[in-house]
Amino acid sequence: MQITSKFTAAVHILTCIEIFGGEMRVTSDFLSGSTGVNAVIVRNVLGQLRTAGIVETRQGSGGAHLAKPAGEITLYDVYRAVECTDDDGLFRFHENPNAKCPVGRNIHKVMDGRLEAAQAALENELKKTTLAEIVADTKKIIKEE
Amino acid sequence: MQITSKFTAAVHILTCIEIFGGEMRVTSDFLSGSTGVNAVIVRNVLGQLRTAGIVETRQGSGGAHLAKPAGEITLYDVYRAVECTDDDGLFRFHENPNAKCPVGRNIHKVMDGRLEAAQAALENELKKTTLAEIVADTKKIIKEE
């Protein structure tokens, strides 16, 4: 099982907004062209990023902008905005353990804390990188090409 | 996107094998009863755990056993045995970034290292817990019931 490609697409989108936003209007069509992701999906992602307070878009006038400095947007923020793991977490539990079995009755309790710790470890690692670093690295590579 | 319930089911299965293995024959039917997971799925999981060298099963004679001490089996081992993330990792990349776009051409390079670090953080956390601890915690809770 894998984390959706919407996450990497969202980072790609944000990077484009930051890099090209100065010189041109970054529309969902343009972003679709750069990412290879369907324009409607791009708009969906932008909608989720907007709900999370990461970008600003307006109906009619094309062009998305960051809602806050790139240095204040972490990969974790993007991950949370786009993936819907909030409700039940990254791990999925088998749903019907038998309450009549002493193991089935308690396995949830025993594992939950550890699964949360593992998920937190992933998320904390994502918190370490900001969009500003992604943009800086990308610009550096472009310059060296 | 979530990690398969096969993972938690596998831990449940191993816990049962360790706790009940002394007193009775732990068959896939019994495990199906405790986990609430279909017996064929249980056999599939057992097959993956066997391939990974974690359990021993034999056709005909019922009853699975651990192939090594519970203290030497980490949650990570179980995760690797059961999830098929080896090939492409936990994160999925959007597949067709545009090579004509300087961002699309390089976003993979920029993100890969960070995604690997995040995945490694998750896996390292899973390495910290052994089956022996899960079993000990479960026994403790059962005793307190």
Next chain:
DNA sequence: TAAGTTGTAACAATGCTTGTTTCAACTTTC
């Protein structure tokens, strides 16, 4: 030999991800 069990293949059901079409609402420009 009979009963119980594992290993495995094939198929169905369900749900998730992504793509596609369509259209109303909005902004900008002419």
Next chain:
DNA sequence: GAAAGTTGAAACAAGCATTGTTACAACTTA
């Protein structure tokens, strides 16, 4: 005000993965 371009959103389809189910050969033990 009209036209062109854009966003937001709903509805639906295609593809894929997960899980369940059925079926059966191969094996072990009694």
